[in-house]
Amino acid sequence: MSPMGISWIVFACVFGGALLGMFLRTILPENYLSADSELIRLGTNLITTMSALVLGLLIASAKSSHDAQGSEFAQLTASYVQLDRILAHYGPETNEIRDFLRRTIAREFIRTPPTYTESKTLNSTETRAEIQELFDRIDELSPKNDAQRSLRAQAVRIGFDLGQTRLLLLQRTETSVPMPFLVVLVFWLSILLISFGLFSPPNSIAIVVLFVCAVTVSAAIFLILDLDQPFNGLMHISTTPLRNALAHPRP
Secondary structure (H helix, E strand, O other), rough: OOOOHHHHHHHHHHHHHHHHHHHHHHOHHHHOOOOHHHHHHHHHHHHHHHHHHHHHHHHHHHHHHHHHHHHHHHHHHHHHHHHHHHHHHHHHHHHHHHHHHHHHHHHHHOOOOOOHHHHHHHHHHHHHHHHHHHHHHHHOOOOOOHHHHHHHHHHHHHHHHHHHHHHHHHHHHOOOOOOOHHHHHHHHHHHHHHHHOOOOOOHHHHHHHHHHHHHHHHHHHHHHHHHHOOOOOOOOOOOOOHHHHOOOOOO
């Protein structure tokens, strides 16, 4: 499910909890909501603290994953440019290898950015086969002098780094936000909004405030999930450097 769809579900749960709390206020005896009933407030404070801790953990996890993939994508771009230049210096016999490399990189990271579903297939079949084919083509080069032998050795090393980075990027497309954590967090937030509604007077101002709280919570969840999809979300990793490298290959 998309981050937007999950955030709408979160909004429905949280705001529904707030309305449920306001409804319970109208049917519960007054002494249940008196100032002497401190247990509810203490429980609310505990849930607030735990929710803040889990929310901070999810933000840190999503941000760490986003930064790691951004660094790996920059490394992939640099490795591609280096490998393409080395193959270009090697000679015209590497033109087919360069075209093959350009096509696979463009397909996986430019035309159709990887998602978790696609990464399963790419990791198990296509990507591994393409990496092996790249190594085989470089290995089949027949150097004619010392300069070409040196370039071939560099191409093998950089090709290995490039293949490893591609695999890491495709494997990292699985979400870094554990679903049990998210479910528990939404449950706690719903309980928290129920308590807010329970101690709020049933008027339009209170409903607006609770609505804003629900929107804030669902927006935070959306941003966390969106940050966890670095190639598809609003805060996606820029592919411009790699696009430029693919669009203007070294002759």
